[in-house]
Amino acid sequence: KFRMPTAENLVPIRLDIDIDGQRFKDAFTWNPSDPDSEVSNFAKRTVKDLKLPPAFVTQISQSIQTQLAEFHSFEGQDMHIKEKIVPLKIDLRVNNTVIRDQFLWDVSNLESDPEEFARTFCQDMDIGDPEVGPAIAVSIREQLYEIATQSVSSAREARVGKKGRRGSDIVANSKAGNTVDLGKLFGSKGSVIRKRKEWYLYEPIVDILSNEEVGALDAREELNAR
């Protein structure tokens, strides 16, 4: 049955609203079992706290509702969770901090906790800016959400295409690129320990930018957006 493959069934929400030239971007994690009244309360509170024009309230509420509705639409359906270890990538810039990282994640582990990962990451890498943590958690969740929705559609395909074709074949075919083949790794020839020359690939990079660089990057992003 469809759910986020994490201990807490939380949904990543991303907001990107532009009203009269004023742009509001935000990303956070939402609990889909919260009552609907929470959405409007949250929108009002955010607008009040950030002193945005009131037109944002409805837009924010709508955006959140749409994303939640999409999540709920997946809920009744089946998904194939097989033992899959996928590489996840983090590539974000939050205020002055740039984070780049990649690591392997077990999608079939339904007790996984992206929030805990994000918190530990920030502690270990001694990150000063507290807004980095949530950004990492949201990014991980978004990737997991993507994977979960894909597994729903693949389950559907598997059901549709019977007659001699086994569902696992299709899944294997479509996922071959992403999935790390555990057999190869942990078989007799492979070893769990990463080769030294591959270490640099998996090492997290945390950079602090100066304000000018931040300004330059922001400007470039704005241009791209338009």
Place this chain on the structure above:
Amino acid sequence: MTSAPPPAAQAPVLSPTNPPPPQQLPLSSPVSAVKSEVPVAESRDPPASVSSLPPEPSPVPAAASYTITIPSCSAWFSWDQIHDTERRILPEFFDGKSASKNPGVYKYYRDYIIKRFRGNPSRKITFTDARRGLVGDVGSIRRVFDFLEEWGLINYTPLVKPSAKEKRETDEGSEKKEIPRRICTNCKSPCGMTCFRTDKADIMLCAKCYVRGDYRPGLSSTDFKRVDVTEEIKTDWTDKETLHLLEAVLQYGEDWKKVAAHVGTRSEIDCVSRFIKLPFGEQFLGHEEASENDKPHHKNDEVITTPGEENDPEQDCPKRMRLTPLADASNPIMAQVAFLSAVVDSDVAQAAAQAAISALHKVDIGGGIQTSAVGAKDEGSSAADSQVYSESLNEAITEAESQLEKEEKDVDQYLSDIVQIQMKEIQDEIVHFEELELLLEKDRLQLQYMKDLLFADQLSILQHKPRQVSKDGEKVKPTNLVS
């Protein structure tokens, strides 16, 4: 390969203006809890208490030059522990239902939010600030944030000065307008006219939330009691008003319209009820009230001695208590004093009152009632007298309250005795019925036995018949079997 730096002691904190480490802010302040005991015990509903109780800020010296104040109702807070209040109000982190919502996470949220606020206490921290810096789902962060804000652990400092001023202003003004604001624990909006309260989890819901059924699992709609906000308005009579009342009564006697006009802020009915409730009030109205008081007395006694009756003794007791707060014991004495003071000269009465006060003050608070009765009756009472009077009035009130408690305890005791006796009766009846049942059962068995015998007889008769036929060779009349 770079080695990972040692993990920071706590979650990343954005506090550039607070140079010393946060641990230096001592907040578990039992020292300042002297006066805070009463408000803590009473304030089971934090939202109302923070706003309507006169918040006695317990100033805690911070490392820097500013002080952080929190209301005394939150004096339990400490960095190192999680208090029961927190467990009670935010159970989602403590019930073990989800692995990622645990006390550690709660502490991380709480500590981060409070530290962030204290880093810049002149500015209120907004929920958006908090949730942007915290990893987790915004719903739970919001609940923690709201909890901290309600209990004054964050965003509280800016309110201290204006609320002190407000308090002074509202004190002078009519207390009737001070309605304790109830905030619904679920939707955090003011409750309005009706609220629903449950004592099981100390939650108060507004009408909307109650109807929607938005309470936690474990509570059902039957656990909630309806509470009308208007009922709960308690208007306390100040000393001034009581003084006015007594003066007015002295002047105008039983003309309650004029009395109410003199008091000013109270209606006639309020004046009358207040007057009745005063410990010595009955004296001024003569003995009619006193005799009325005796009647409910007797009635109550009767009820106690005849436990078999069905009438509910409870209904009598509150009535009795309302009519006779205490004073019964000293009625005759006070009648004497009143009479004497009326007879004697005003100066003499005054002197006697003063002497009595100084002599009896330490020993017997009841004496205060007498002297205050005397002093009040005194036409030429000076300002000093009235001061003494109001003082002794307060003592009288505390005495009244303690006696009231005693009475209540007695009543409870009687009630439990009655209940016990009735239970015994019922038990006896049950035993009796059981014996009856036994007897009936025995009878039934016997009947059954007889029936069996009869049946056996009939069978044997039937068996004998064919033999008879074969013997006699005659037709035998068919006998009707009696079944």
